[in-house]
Amino acid sequence: MRLFTLCFSLCYCLLTQTALALEADKTLKIGGANIEVYFTPGVAEENYKLNRKQVIAWVDQSANAVTKYFKRFPVKTLRLSITDGARNRVNGTAYHGLEPLITINISPTFTEATLADDWVMVHEMVHLAFPPVHRRHQWLLEGLATYVEPIARVRSGLLSEEKAWEWIINGTPQGLPEFGNQGLDNTPTWGQKYWGGAIFFLVADMRIHQQTNNKLGIEHALRAIQKSGGSMQLEHNWEVEKALNIGDKATGTKVLMTLYQEMKDKAVITDLDKIWQDLGVSYNNNEVSYNDNAKLADLRHSLINQ
Numbered sequence: 001m002r003l004f005t006l007c008f009s010l011c012y013c014l015l016t017q018t019a020l021a022l023e024a025d026k027t028l029k030i031g032g033a034n035i036e037v038y039f040t041p042g043v044a045e046e047n048y049k050l051n052r053k054q055v056i057a058w059v060d061q062s063a064n065a066v067t068k069y070f071k072r073f074p075v076k077t078l079r080l081s082i083t084d085g086a087r088n089r090v091n092g093t094a095y096h097g098l099e100p101l102i103t104i105n106i107s108p109t110f111t112e113a114t115l116a117d118d119w120v121m122v123h124e125m126v127h128l129a130f131p132p133v134h135r136r137h138q139w140l141l142e143g144l145a146t147y148v149e150p151i152a153r154v155r156s157g158l159l160s161e162e163k164a165w166e167w168i169i170n171g172t173p174q175g176l177p178e179f180g181n182q183g184l185d186n187t188p189t190w191g192q193k194y195w196g197g198a199i200f201f202l203v204a205d206m207r208i209h210q211q212t213n214n215k216l217g218i219e220h221a222l223r224a225i226q227k228s229g230g231s232m233q234l235e236h237n238w239e240v241e242k243a244l245n246i247g248d249k250a251t252g253t254k255v256l257m258t259l260y261q262e263m264k265d266k267a268v269i270t271d272l273d274k275i276w277q278d279l280g281v282s283y284n285n286n287e288v289s290y291n292d293n294a295k296l297a298d299l300r301h302s303l304i305n306q
């Protein structure tokens with residue numbers, strides 16, 4: 001079960017020790033972007049169960065999933081460093097800057113099955129599609145990647161719809177506010193950052209669908225933000241309101257700004273059980289089941305597949 005997400009999206013200037021070779025080992029052209037892949041010497045070579053061709057295929061399918069969701073790859077150039085140092089699962093970090101960088105850690109014990117089950121590569125690439133913001137809003141970045149990653153993988157056939165719901169239904173309770181919570185901007189805990197942020201995007205996605213008769217979703221807002229230059233290709237932070245207003249304009253709603261005002265500085269207890277009931281989806285005895293007679297069953301289908 002993939003409940004414990006942890007990744008980092010950082011300022012490029014914090015990066016001091018990742019030295020990349022002058023030339024990439026492989027450059028992929030996907031979604032209008034050049035994705036330059038750099039391997040640390042020895043990685044995915046003799047001592048590894050994986051070879052470099054298999055790693056490149058994983059990069060390729062992850063980048064294609066992100067391109068399909070956003071209609072283009074979020075930045076023009078990505079430098080992607082594949083290096084050693086992972087333990088049980090893939091680790092990653094995304095850095096913003098004129099040439100954004102993602103570092104990914106793998107391990108000699110990993111196999112193709114490890115990569116097929118991995119969510120970190122797509123998670124880090126989703127980070128590229130939002131501008132850097134002040135660290136008190138980091139929940140927006142992590143919430144976005146946590147919510148969008150499984151949906152992007154379902155839409156590309158990399159994950160089953162049931163696995164995506166399992167991830168969302170099991171993960172979101174960790175984002176509910178605890179005692180002392182002062183809203184998403186003022187409560188920098190792991191649960192608030194990843195899953196509190198994911199709840200924000202789930203609720204926003206549902207409201208956009210409801211207000212547009214299922215014609216538009218959060219992806220339309222996100223594509224507009226990214227098209228307006230809001231990506232990790234920026235060196236300087238954007239004000240959150242700038243990004244959210246662009247998103248709202250694209251959907252013809254006020255969903256993002258309204259929800260931000262609701263959740264930024266006070267605890268909001270989202271009734272998750274009611275959401276699952278309305279959507280007609282449940283997770284019991286290790287199994288996801290659907291109720292197509294639920295009042296928002298069409299919306300559920302649209303959230304995942306639109």
Ligand SMILES: [Zn+2]
Nearest residue numbers: 007008142145
């Ligand atoms: Zn992240």
